[in-house]
Amino acid sequence: MKNLKLFxxxxxxxxxxxxxxxxxxxxxxxxxxxxxGMTMPSGNWTKVAYNDNTSGYAGNGTIFGIExxxxxxxxxxIGGMVSYSTFNFKGxxxxxxxxxxxxxxxxxxxxxxxxxxxxTFMPGLYLRYPFSDKFSVNAKVLAGFTSTTTPTITCDVFDxxxxxxxxxxxxxxxxxxxxxxxxxxxxxVLSWLGINLHANYxxxxxxxxxxxxxxxxxVGRLITEYNQPLGAMSFTxxxxxxxxxxx
Amino acid sequence: MKKILIYVSGFAIVAIAVxxxxxxxxxxxETIVTPAPPSNEFLxxxxxxxxxxxxxxxxxxxxxxxxxxxGSLPPDTSKAILNYKKNSTYVCNIYILDESKTATDSxxxxxxxxxxxxxxxxxxxxxxxxxxxxxxxxxxxxxxxATNWSFIRTDYxxxxxxxxxxxxxxxxxxxxxTGRLEITLHHQPxxxxxxxxxxxxxxxxxxxxxxx
Numbered sequence: 224m225k226n227l228k229l230f231x232x233x234x235x236x237x238x239x240x241x242x243x244x245x246x247x248x249x250x251x252x253x254x255x256x257x258x259x260g261m262t263m264p265s266g267n268w269t270k271v272a273y274n275d276n277t278s279g280y281a282g283n284g285t286i287f288g289i290e291x292x293x294x295x296x297x298x299x300x301i302g303g304m305v306s307y308s309t310f311n312f313k314g315x316x317x318x319x320x321x322x323x324x325x326x327x328x329x330x331x332x333x334x335x336x337x338x339x340x341x342x343t344f345m346p347g348l349y350l351r352y353p354f355s356d357k358f359s360v361n362a363k364v365l366a367g368f369t370s371t372t373t374p375t376i377t378c379d380v381f382d383x384x385x386x387x388x389x390x391x392x393x394x395x396x397x398x399x400x401x402x403x404x405x406x407x408x409x410x411x412v413l414s415w416l417g418i419n420l421h422a423n424y425x426x427x428x429x430x431x432x433x434x435x436x437x438x439x440x441x442v443g444r445l446i447t448e449y450n451q452p453l454g455a456m457s458f459t460x461x462x463x464x465x466x467x468x469x470x
Numbered sequence: 471m472k473k474i475l476i477y478v479s480g481f482a483i484v485a486i487a488v489x490x491x492x493x494x495x496x497x498x499x500e501t502i503v504t505p506a507p508p509s510n511e512f513l514x515x516x517x518x519x520x521x522x523x524x525x526x527x528x529x530x531x532x533x534x535x536x537x538x539x540x541g542s543l544p545p546d547t548s549k550a551i552l553n554y555k556k557n558s559t560y561v562c563n564i565y566i567l568d569e570s571k572t573a574t575d576s577x578x579x580x581x582x583x584x585x586x587x588x589x590x591x592x593x594x595x596x597x598x599x600x601x602x603x604x605x606x607x608x609x610x611x612x613x614x615x616a617t618n619w620s621f622i623r624t625d626y627x628x629x630x631x632x633x634x635x636x637x638x639x640x641x642x643x644x645x646x647x648t649g650r651l652e653i654t655l656h657h658q659p660x661x662x663x664x665x666x667x668x669x670x671x672x673x674x675x676x677x678x679x680x681x682x
Contacts, residue, residue, distance in 0.1 A: 312500065315500055315502045316502050316504070318502075319502040319503070319504040320504045322504070323504040323505075323506060326604060326659035326660060327506075327601055327604075327657070327659065328506065328657075328659045329505065329506050330503065330504065330505050330506065331503075331504045332501060332502070332503045332504075333501070333502050333504065334499055334500065334501040334502075335499065335500050335501075336499045337498065337499065380659050380660050382657060382659055382669070382670055383657070383669075383670030383671075384670075385669075385670060387658075387659050387660050387661045387668070387669065388660060388661060390660055437660070438660070439629070439660065439661065439662060439663060440603045440604050440629055440658070440659070440660055440661070440662045441603050441627075441628055441629045441630060442601075442603045442604050442659070442660065
């Protein structure tokens with residue numbers, strides 16, 4: 224219901240804006256550019272509690288991508304964003320200590336090959352409010368496809384001077400629907416070049432099914448499925464090529 | 471002014487490039503080594519108690535004890551003796567204690583009650599039960615009892631499929647004989663497969679066995 228109200232509001236705004244004159248400030252037809260920044264995950268997947276199977280051990284990361292939009296009126300446009308994000312693995316020491324305690328062994332050596340990675344392909348609606356030819360505030364609501372990959376976690380167990388072998392939680396990729404909402408400011412440095420500063424919130428809920436290798440004993444943290452909402456706030460800086468103004 | 475803004479744009483481009491490059495560095499593998507924290511708990515005492523399934527007054531309890539954790543002194547095997555009646559069936563339990571902080575006059579005897587231990591004695595059996603998925607007790611009878619003493623395991627862990635643990639057994643005796651019973655507790659983290667081979671030994675104790 225909330226989504227319907229939002230859509231109706233945007234539709235009315237879009238139709239209304241078509242009546243505006245075309246020589247008011249900040250009316251380029253659109254833009255296409257690159258962006259980069261930092262990502263901050265939120266939700267259960269940031270937890271680092273060994274005994275909580277909703278813990279995802281996700282930490283801050285980086286994002287880069289391509290974004291573009293075409294404005295068919297002063298305020299409203301359509302566009303999209305393709306982005307690639309990474310999320311560091313945080314709390315590896317806690318995970319390794321958890322394994323050591325669960326198996327009650329002399330030593331565990333736990334490794335992770337990077338962290339999470341996420342591709343997003345999201346079209347959607349872009350809104351802007353120009354204050355001058357150069358400066359505008361904008362917002363966007365996007366929805367589309369996400370593809371997220373979990374890290375590979377390897378734990379080697381040592382006890383009594385013997386290596387009891389390692390077990391592996393293998394990397395897993397899952398696709399899901401996702402949405403993104405963002406606000407930001409844009410400044411046109413030149414008639415064809417602009418800088419965008421945006422804050423975006425992304426949410427999706429992929430259902431991961433992990434393969435675990437060499438887990439003969441039912442001991443310790445064993446994740447075979449992970450289905451938690453993955454939220455992430457991103458702060459990006461971008462440069463964009465600005466399409467010519469409407470005549 | 472325009473120049474400054476162009477510089478700002480250039481800075482933005484460089485900043486994005488740096489961020490993209492930083493992604494590669496963030497994907498570096500990471501490894502953590504976690505040693506076991508210092509522990510103050512020992513397995514000093516192993517008790518094997520068997521109760522005749524049809525005559526409960528026929529109970530035999532063997533106590534194997536080694537109070538010196540370093541192992542520099544020989545274990546006390548004076549009470550590590552099991553006396554069975556021939557052609558009988560017994561329900562048997564293994565109890566594992568840490569009596570390293572218990573005064574000598576309070577050490578458990580063969581008449582002990584597992585529910586009434588001195589406060590300084592730790593019942594390690596509960597820990598082994600909690601960690602049964604990677605522990606296995608093995609028993610090996612030698613001498614005359616090799617063919618006259620046998621056991622059937624009655625407790626299993628929660629592995630899939632369930633594997634034997636060995637804290638509870640049913641023992642069957644046949645003809646009169648004597649021999650030696652070796653009991654070992656195997657710690658098999660991530661390698662438990664139902665056999666005694668993998669892992670390391672948490673204890674290795676012996677009892678003299680008489681079947682009369």
